[in-house]
Amino acid sequence: MSMRWAWARWCFIVMLTCAAPAAPDWLDCAHVAACRCKWASGKKTAACASAGLRRPPPLPADVQVLDLHDNPLRSLPRRAFAAVGLLNLQRLNLRATGLRALHADTFLELIILVEVDLADNDLATLPKELFRGNDRLRTVILTNNPLTALAADQFPPLPHLRMLFLDGCRLRTVDAHALRNLKALETVDLRANQLTFLRLVTFALPALKTLTLSGNPWRCDCRLREFKDWFLESKLGTEELTCIEPPEHAEKNWRIVSSDRMMCAPEVRSNTLVVRADLGSPATFGCWVRGVPKPRIDWLFEGFDIHNNTIDSNLEETETEIEDDDIEGGASGSARWVNVTIVNVTASTAGEWTCLARSAAGEARAIISVVLPRSQQATARTAPGIPQLLGVVFGALGILATLGFLAAVACWRLRRHRVPPSRSFTDQEKRLLDASVVVSCDRSIAEMASPCDFELTERSLSLGEEGGRGCTFEPVHITIEGSGATGGGYPPPPAEFAVPVPYGNIFISVQVSGPGGEGTKYPDLLGGGATLPRRGRTCCTAPAYDNMGPRVTATGSSTWSLPSEGATVGASAEVEIEASASPVTGLPPPPEFVSL
Template sequence: MSMRVSWARWYWIVIFTTCTARTASDWLDCAHIATCRCKWSSGKKTANCASGDLRRPPSLSSDIQVLDLHDNPLRNLPQGIFSNIGLLNLQRLNLKATKLRSIHADAFLELRILIEVDLADNDLSVLPRDIFRGNERLRLVVLSNNPLTTLISDQFPPLPHLRMLLLDGCRLRTIHTKSLQNLRSLETIDLRRNQLTFLRLVTFSLPALKTMSLSGNPWRCDCRLREFRDWFLDSKLGTEELLCVEPTTQAGNKWRNVPSENMTCAPEVRSSTLVVRAEVGLAVSFGCWVHGIPKPQVMWLFDGMNIRNNTIDCDMEETDTIVENDNSEDRVPGSVRWVNITLLNVTSSVAGEWTCVAKSTAGEARAVISLVLPRSQTATARTAPGIPQLLGVVFGALGALAALGFIAAVACWRLRRRTVPPSRSFMDQEKRLIDASVVVSCDRSIADMASPCDFELTERSLSVDNDQPRGCGFEPVHITIEGTPGIFPPPPAEFAVPVPYGNIFISVQVSGRNEPTKYPDLLSGGATLPRRSRTCCTAPAYDNMGPRVTATGSSTWSLPGASCENPEPSETPVLSLPPPPPEFVSL
């Protein structure tokens, strides 16, 4: 029984040893990546993959603590690039000269025990805000020799263990006063060989700071640098000699050899506006922005004359302006102020050029403001019209419209008289009847059924007298009027029946009578057209209009007062009609 237990124990010991040895040798194989060499170095599991032409970090064992990717063309680091391949135990990361142009803000996310990162000699011109977020154990960050131009506010997240920040050889021109505020344990900062002309003292209010390297920058020894220079020389943070490059009066001088009172800034003046518009009798205010160290004196000139020597009623007021601790504004806090002037009663005599002049031992500056008044304009007051005036306007307008309407009506009437024939009271059916009874063409063929002459020949089978000429001539038409005086028999019953013919209105002139009272009433009786004589067609019993009936049933008109026994002779024979056929023409 004891032998079995001992054999089982040995079996598990051998299995465990074999697995442990195999696991221990896995990271040494570097995942069989030919360009990487894995070994122990300074007690750390190190993977050296330098100059391996790698485009991205290799997938190595998660046991790797130090990864050297120096001189590989990585170009960019996306989000979570190292945590995604399981390299969560990295403590040191060398990315020097890897041609990096961009880094995601979370590229190093989840590398919680990362201590050192080297990003020197790359092409980084911008660092994302809060880079190294999640890397609270960082102690060293190297950003040397990158084309960085500025450090923005909160450039770095809280890194309580960061001791050293190297920014030498970059192109830094400005450093925001709050860019380093989360690095409370920072002891060393290297800013050599940048493009810095001045620094703010508040930027480096770091309690653990011990060393600053500032040489190789084009320092401008004026009022903007004076406060920081005085603090730096007293702090003993550096031992190197710093030289002034600007202004020209201080070029080549060492910081310690330039007196503070000589580090001045010439006055600078800006007007609040170029043109001020004012109203006569009212107050108006305007001002100028003044900067300079030492504090310049400010005065106002009106048309070149000092207003203190003038009788202009005005008030002057100076207000200090707080400059935020922002490197985008390179003015010294407390050195900027507004100088305002208020004219209490504007008149035409104060319109013109107002000049703000600032003077100090460092120089003089001016700004001009033009005060203009509105042009005077003459206006005529207008009163609202009363009701009588309003009614007069309304009736006047209506009268004008009526006159225009009358003129238009007269013009249209005259135009109609000129262009429209007087006899236009015929309807279409009447026109056809008149045309059929008057207009005859005897030169048409028998096939033209539209001709009245041909219609008559066809319907009544009349023969054409070849001896008669074929011209269409008509004899004069005469109307014989006769009848009993004062008696007008009613028209026949046929005329009371609706017929498809229209009325034909004719004008009859009766001559040879001297008594107007004996003229017949042609509108209350019946009337017919007499038959016409034709020279081109054979004279039928009736013409092509058919028989016509008068009130007495004959083809003559009954004239009141006429005698039936002794009719007066007439040049036109009286026409008598045979029994009328059923067709009638109503006039």
């Protein structure tokens, strides 16, 4: 029976084994050719290093260790691993993957993650909530990333984080509260950074056992003094630390630098550069001072100590200490505000005030100017605009003057075209009237197209050439009188003698010597009122006279030699010309008037 029972039992087990479906084999890495899955240190491990991957591969969910070392990932988005089903990861190697940016929720939902290696990447900043939800995280490696600062609460609460590696970065500042959420932190590696000082409060961690600080350019002054004393007493490190600055402590070991000699020169900053005050009212101003040892503060007015001045009784001074945590890089008890109040502002308190801080490490100062409001004057606001206003006014006047000049020129040119030029006697013309006219008739009929030549002389001549054409001219006596003349027996001038202003009427009478005896008057000359000789088309055959109507001459008298028909050669007559000085209105002159 026992034999039969054992045989039946074996057959049942074989049947169950054959009937059960085959379990998935995680060792094939879900057919991801770039990865190789294996057991390592008792963990299911997927080795995908240097596989050219740009994102986490979709591996089996059983994978506990993922090695993506030396893949060009560049950046990782939100839920980068949970999105491909890798929720059981415990260790994650992302070293040298070219990472420049990480989403704050990159590792979200990896609740059993224990170690993350982000060394040798290009991470300049870290999101504050980068490891939110990774409560079992124990080791974070950030070696050789260009991180320059750790902000307050840089890491979320990680109750199991034991080791933090920040060596080989470029850290210059670490906030006093950067690590306060890491209560279980035991090891911090800050080697080979750019740190010049650290605060004691930053590493006031209950579980801290190892702190590595070598390779930083430590400045051994007042800011480092408190931390240096604590670190040397804490036994957190055995390495030798060396001062780089200031010059008096350069290349000295921390242990041989006296804390009393680790001083900071005073620093002074004013709360304002200019204080505008009103007469009779109070004014308050001050300065911020820091330094170790604690500097002494003196107030100067116009370069002189206020305690040696009469304004001292008009002042009130107050000081306020400032907590170290409120000042970046501050030293214990070194920072404070020093204020001055001028109880009653007067003209004698307006000027330059100086906050002077002095200590054994040096001195510093800040200058504050107290000014009074300017006196209000009516012209104060308009004075700056007067030159511009004058420029506009003179510019407008210049434009108007230019336009007026152009208009005047245009009008003058227009009148010049419309009004005939004025013709009046000149002295030369008057002398011509007094001259004798000698007519040369030595021309042929073909030359009659132009008048005979006249030769003016200073005496009366009678022309007649022997052997010529037989032309003889006698002097004619002509008297020209104005219409206003009362003497003489001449009839009044006819209506055509009336000419426009400024000319007057001219009356002409002619007296020649002829057959009728001396003084005979020619009726055609007297009846017409005024005649003057006009030469005909031929010099000798045409009548010597024609009725040409009145002639207008200038004021004066002259003697002319005029031809007389049938006159005897050698006869002479005097010509008297008199012009009326008074203008007479009347009919316009006929077209044949000659205007000289």
